[in-house]
Amino acid sequence: STSFCAGSSVTLTATSVSGANYVWYRNSVAVSSPSASTTFNANTAGSYTVEVINSQGCRATSAASGITSNPVPSVSISIPSNQLCSGSSSIITATEVPSATYEWFRNNVSLGAPGSNRTLSVNQAGTYRVRVNDGCTANSNDLSISILSSPAAAGSISGISSFCPG
Numbered sequence: 001s002t003s004f005c006a007g008s009s010v011t012l013t014a015t016s017v018s019g020a021n022y023v024w025y026r027n028s029v030a031v032s033s034p035s036a037s038t039t040f041n042a043n044t045a046g047s048y049t050v051e052v053i054n055s056q057g058c059r060a061t062s063a064a065s066g067i068t069s070n071p072v073p074s075v076s077i078s079i080p081s082n083q084l085c086s087g088s089s090s091i092i093t094a095t096e097v098p099s100a101t102y103e104w105f106r107n108n109v110s111l112g113a114p115g116s117n118r119t120l121s122v123n124q125a126g127t128y129r130v131r132v133n134d135g136c137t138a139n140s141n142d143l144s145i146s147i148l149s150s151p152a153a154a155g156s157i158s159g160i161s162s163f164c165p166g
Contacts, residue, residue, distance in 0.1 A: 001066040005136035009043035010067060012050070019055035024048065045069040073097040075132045077140045079122070086150040089123035092130075092143060100134040 004010040014022050021034040026046040034053060042048060047064045079092045094102055101114035106126040114133060122128065125147045130140045 001068060003068040003070050004042070006069050006072050009041040012040045012042055012048055012065065012067075014038045014050040014052065014062065017052055017054060021053045023051040023053070025051065042067050070136050072136045073100060073132050073134050073138045075100075075130060075138055075140045077128065077130055077143050079143060079145070082144060083146050083148050084123065085148050087123075089121050090145075092120045092122055092128055094118040094130045094132070094140060097132045097134055100132040103131045103133075105129050105131065 002010055002012075012024070016038050021036055022032070022038060022040075023030055023034050024032040024040040026042070026044060026048055028047075028049075032040055040048075040050070045068050047066055049064050050062045052060050052062075075095050075097055077092050077094045079090055081090065084090055092104075096118060101116065102118050103114040104111040104120045106122075106124065106128050108127075111120070114131075118130075120128070120130070122145055125145055128143045128145060132138055132140075
């Protein structure tokens with residue numbers, strides 16, 4: 001059995017026979033016209049066979065091959081506030097995708113190898129996203145983080161240096 005990720009395809013290849021034409025079938029229904037091409041791009045799950053028609057018109061059909069389509073994971077990222085004060089940090093959290101790896105990006109540059117961590121501590125401005133892979137790959141939404149200027153140092157407080165109680 002062969003599988004592919006939804007939205008993509010898998011290339012099926014028949015054994016080449018000189019001068020032959022090929023007709024591909026999914027679930028016993030023809031999905032191609034006779035052609036000299038030995039390949040077929042399957043983008044729908046099903047049971048596939050190929051019929052080989054040689055130059056004398058004789059036909060032979062392959063054994064069936066099951067093709068399955070795996071769903072693409074869905075992932076999004078969020079942060080309590082996308083504006084951080086200078087010198088502070090916050091945590092971006094990705095939705096959980098079972099058995100997936102997470103690869104974090106800032107401004108389209110990878111922040112390291114894929115791993116199991118679905119959170120990222122951030123303290124820099126930029127556009128963040130995560131790519132998850134559970135056998136199929138998906139990218140999250142983009143999340144823009146900006147850094148706000150902190151106020152100048154508070155300085156000192158002045159006033160009367162002594163007071164009388166009561």
